[in-house]
């Protein structure tokens with residue numbers, strides 16, 4: 001939360017609704033005579049957005065998020081409802097267990113029998129791609145939670161919103177669950193707006209998915225911890241290689257296009273990294289305080305070292321080189337890992353100093369692996385809460401955690417700006433303390 005403070009008002013936390021909820025919640029059947037599992041969330045159950053007294057001083061109504069969970073009345077009549085699930089963007093550990101959790105919750109707790117999976121992201125809505133929707137039942141999703149990758153398939157690239165909503169209408173879908181990152185949330189907002197324009201009753205509930213952990217008002221996105229754990233294998237390998245050779249240097253590149261949370265967290269998870277480079281913090285390559293000199297110093301002092309670089313770090317080194325965007329409009333980045341490998345090698349050659357450099361790029365390995373049990377537990381909760389929210393008639397929102405509570409966040413808030421590591425904040429300070437790395441900036445700006 002400390003990395004993600006901005007000034008919002010109470011009005012901005014309001015969740016849109018399809019209409020009044022009048023049907024008794026079938027989840028009431030869980031309630032035991034001993035009173036267990038009987039509690040429903042009340043309409044005024046909320047969590048303060050800002051835990052810091054100084055942030056809410058003077059505010060008449062401090063902003064707060066609605067608590068997630070079952071409501072006593074629901075909007076949709078379960079036997080009449082058809083629900084759909086779509087997964088978009090890049091892969092992320094836990095997607096499959098989340099899909100399974102949504103299916104089981106809809107089926108067993110709410111009695112929804114008509115559930116479909118949309119194949120390959122937004123493309124699955126568009127007839128020209130020829131993908132059929134997949135019927136999802138507890139049997140179909142059996143065992144998928146233990147698998148990595150994406151059971152339904154995903155894709156990038158825009159599709160016409162009108163065609164997507166046409167498809168929802170044509171197939172009589174009343175509730176759409178969208179699993180994806182910032183792009184997917186923007187798509188979710190556009191779909192929600194098109195639905196509102198048509199004055200039809202289709203709910204849109206998003207569940208944030210990104211190993212980059214870069215969505216605002218989302219403290220933790222599922223799969224992040226698994227991706228960090230998978231990254232530590234590469235760092236361990238780099239460290240072992242570095243310590244096993246004279247003047248050994250391990251160089252690891254991790255994903256993280258515009259936010260360096262994976263690299264920062266992985267650095268802390270395995271305190272073997274000596275230089276962590278992330279998109280949010282600039283560094284000079286040359287000069288007294290630049291990376292090359294500092295690596296040289298580290299090797300002179302200790303004889304081995306590890307550099308961890310996030311893919312979006314150091315992009316100023318490629319100024320003037322425009323590689324365009326991917327189909328979703330995300331910037332395509334120059335390869336900082338390969339570039340650093342070349343420049344470090346050249347530097348030591350020029351100085352006629354020994355260097356054994358091993359470069360490791362685990363790339364897609366960190367996001368296509370099965371989710372850890374902790375992330376599976378987490379996706380279980382997210383799936384349950386997404387279904388509770390959707391069945392209650394809420395729409396245009398995502399399920400998130402805030403201050404260790406599951407909450408509802410309007411999509412508009414989450415896409416307002418990108419969550420990034422705060423160079424002044426506690427996470428970056430911890431990285432600097434764990435690595436001992438100095439600021440890699442020359443006061444004269446380089447050379």
Ligand SMILES: Nc1ncnc2c1ncn2[C@@H]1O[C@H](COP(=O)(O)OP(=O)(O)OP(=O)(O)O)[C@@H](O)[C@H]1O
Nearest residue numbers: 089090156157158180181182183184186187210328
């Ligand atoms: N503003 C937008 N309006 C409508 N659709 C969008 C918008 N932005 C992105 N999309 C669509 O949402 C889908 C997912 O977007 P994207 O490929 O950027 O991945 P993402 O959800 O951000 O996930 P990640 O960043 O974790 O890979 C794509 O099909 C993309 O075209």
Ligand SMILES: O=P(O)(O)OC[C@H]1O[C@](O)(CO)[C@@H](O)[C@@H]1O
Nearest residue numbers: 090091210211212255256257326
């Ligand atoms: O190669 P792809 O599928 O476009 O994905 C790469 C991007 O996806 C992410 O993993 C986010 O999902 C980024 O860290 C990375 O830059």
Ligand SMILES: [Mg+2]
Nearest residue numbers: 089181182183
């Ligand atoms: Mg994205």
